[in-house]
Amino acid sequence: METVGRSLTDAVRKLLRMPNVDEKAIKELVKDLQRTLLQADVNVELVLQLSRAVEDRSLKEKLPPGITRREHVVKVLYEEMTKFVGQDPAKVEVQPGVFRKLMLVGIQGTGKTTSSVKLARFFQKRGLRVGVVGADTHRPGALEQLKQLAATVEIPVYGEPGTKKPEDIAKHGLEHYRKEKTDLVIIDTAGRHRNERDLMDEMKRIASAVKPDEIVLAIDATIGQQAITQARAFHEATPVGSVLLTKMDGSAKGGGALSAVAGTGSKVKFIGTGERVEDLEQFVPTDFVGRLLGMGDLNALLEKVKEAEVQVPEAKVKQFMEGRFTLKDMYDQMENLRKMGPLRKVLQMIPGGVSLPEEQLGVAEEKMKAWRVIIQSMTKKELEEPRLVDSSRSKRIARGAGRPEREVRELVNQYFTMRKMMKQMKRRGPMMKGMPFMKK
Numbered sequence: 001m002e003t004v005g006r007s008l009t010d011a012v013r014k015l016l017r018m019p020n021v022d023e024k025a026i027k028e029l030v031k032d033l034q035r036t037l038l039q040a041d042v043n044v045e046l047v048l049q050l051s052r053a054v055e056d057r058s059l060k061e062k063l064p065p066g067i068t069r070r071e072h073v074v075k076v077l078y079e080e081m082t083k084f085v086g087q088d089p090a091k092v093e094v095q096p097g098v099f100r101k102l103m104l105v106g107i108q109g110t111g112k113t114t115s116s117v118k119l120a121r122f123f124q125k126r127g128l129r130v131g132v133v134g135a136d137t138h139r140p141g142a143l144e145q146l147k148q149l150a151a152t153v154e155i156p157v158y159g160e161p162g163t164k165k166p167e168d169i170a171k172h173g174l175e176h177y178r179k180e181k182t183d184l185v186i187i188d189t190a191g192r193h194r195n196e197r198d199l200m201d202e203m204k205r206i207a208s209a210v211k212p213d214e215i216v217l218a219i220d221a222t223i224g225q226q227a228i229t230q231a232r233a234f235h236e237a238t239p240v241g242s243v244l245l246t247k248m249d250g251s252a253k254g255g256g257a258l259s260a261v262a263g264t265g266s267k268v269k270f271i272g273t274g275e276r277v278e279d280l281e282q283f284v285p286t287d288f289v290g291r292l293l294g295m296g297d298l299n300a301l302l303e304k305v306k307e308a309e310v311q312v313p314e315a316k317v318k319q320f321m322e323g324r325f326t327l328k329d330m331y332d333q334m335e336n337l338r339k340m341g342p343l344r345k346v347l348q349m350i351p352g353g354v355s356l357p358e359e360q361l362g363v364a365e366e367k368m369k370a371w372r373v374i375i376q377s378m379t380k381k382e383l384e385e386p387r388l389v390d391s392s393r394s395k396r397i398a399r400g401a402g403r404p405e406r407e408v409r410e411l412v413n414q415y416f417t418m419r420k421m422m423k424q425m426k427r428r429g430p431m432m433k434g435m436p437f438m439k440k
Contacts (some may be wrong), residue, residue: 007036012074026058029073041224046084053080054308081289085258085268093213094184096128101174101185102212104244105203105234106218109121111246113142115218115272116188117149118280119244122270123157128183133173134159135166135206138190138199146188153277156180166190166202167209174210189214200237207238214241216269221248221258242269245283249273325422327415330381331375334368368405371411377401386412 011032018025030051057076063069087154094100102119106112112134120130132150134157136142143159150157150394170187176197177185189206190199207215217240227245234240245258248271260269271395375383377400381387389397391414398405 007032007039011036012077015073016070018070021068021073023059026055029058029077030055033077043225050080050084078289082285085285085289094128096183098183099178099214100183101184101187102213103170103187103189103207103210103212103215104218105189105215105240106191106237106335108139108228109219110191110220111272112191112218113146113188114149114275114277115246115280116146116186117153117155117277118188118272119216119270120150120155120184121153121277122280122282123184124153129181130155130184130186131173131177131180131182132157133170133185133187135170135173135187136190137166139163142188142190149277155268166244167205170206170210181269197220204238213240216242216244218244218246221245242267244268244270244272244280246272249279263268317322325419326384327375327378327386327411328380329374330418332414334372334399367410370401370407371414374398374401374403374408374411386415 009027013027014032014265015021015025021125033054034047037050054077057080058073061072061076063072085200104112104116104119106115116132120132127311132146132155134143134146138223143161146159147157158169158176160169160172163169166189167365173187174185187206188209189203215238217231217234219230221227223230231240231243245268248258271281271283273279273281329333374397377397378389382393382397391407394408397408401408
């Protein structure tokens with residue numbers, strides 16, 4: 001999906017740079033849109049339907065007062081793509097003090113066991129007491145894998161290695177967690193193929209025994225348009241409440257899976273965005289499309305900041321945005337950024353669609369690691385006033401950090417460049433601030 005986002009962002013930027021947005025420019029945008037979505041394995045008919053809607057509205061609708069033709073076209077693209085992936089976000093109806101049960105189902109190889117722990121971690125971070133039940137009696141080592149993953153984030157797992165009936169394990173697990181006053185229980189079931197009748201019957205038995213508040217279907221995004229077959233098959237066996245799309249970070253077919261699931265009327269509630277236990281996001285269509293189009297996702301960014309427990313005083317933020325900060329402030333911001341996860345994901349959330357090639361991201365990550373060590377080797381006075389860092393001080397700092405002297409000079413130069421850049425950004429104002437659909 002990263003490639004899709006980059007292509008769509010480039011198409012939008014190209015339109016915004018055009019001196020005159022006429023019919024030719026709109027048709028060119030539509031062609032870019034079609035090419036990108038087809039490469040993402042989205043169904044041809046859906047692509048044509050979406051592109052026709054974008055073209056018709058862009059050419060025929062009367063311009064709303066106060067916005068230009070180019071702004072209107074981007075607004076139309078944003079609105080139509082949001083409809084395309086499901087306009088309203090699925091609600092996450094879990095709250096402290098109310099005992100609820102989620103049952104996770106899916107075919108083999110979707111990353112379902114990992115997703116069970118990701119889901120548990122998602123709710124744990126929101127203040128809920130969460131437990132997981134390992135009811136997969138078919139795959140050797142499934143319970144052990146579940147326990148190892150859950151232990152990394154201190155989430156309890158209930159299992160019965162000698163029990164053959166998964167519905168009994170699930171029932172006993174619920175009784176156990178009810179006594180522990182747990183808010184939410186997630187039941188991990190055995191993977192199955194949609195044509196394996198016995199396993200589908202087993203899924204029905206578990207659902208009948210525990211009466212889950214919601215059944216979550218895990219679907220591998222790499223299968224693309226085939227997702228629609230899975231979604232329908234599971235719906236026929238047991239009513240599915242929502243869908244969790246796994247492996248959305250590395251799939252060229254993520255668009256196909258997303259559109260296929262949306263086409264069944266199922267609600268995509270969560271998307272897996274990486275391999276870590278933390279890499280699960282609630283799927284909010286408006287924010288997701290905004291990110292794809294390079295408009296950023298401020299809500300996701302703020303959520304990441306909250307989860308990282310980054311506390312930044314308002315006065316300090318104002319000083320930083322005005323270019324009035326020290327190297328110590330810069331170090332604090334790098335630490336905050338590091339807590340929020342990989343640099344690539346943080347950049348995707350920033351309005352304006354900050355996007356760097358893979359090799360540049362790698363270099364940036366390495367530089368930040370080196371700069372942290374260098375800053376740790378500086379005195380308080382040098383951190384407050386970087387102009388003091390002359391040749392002799394550079395040598396001392398480099399020796400203390402175990403880094404080349406040129407990296408010390410590079411850090412100091414970058415500090416002054418950043419200050420200058422922040423002052424210029426303050427004068428220019430935020431990108432696309434006049435867009436009506438970006439206003440809250």
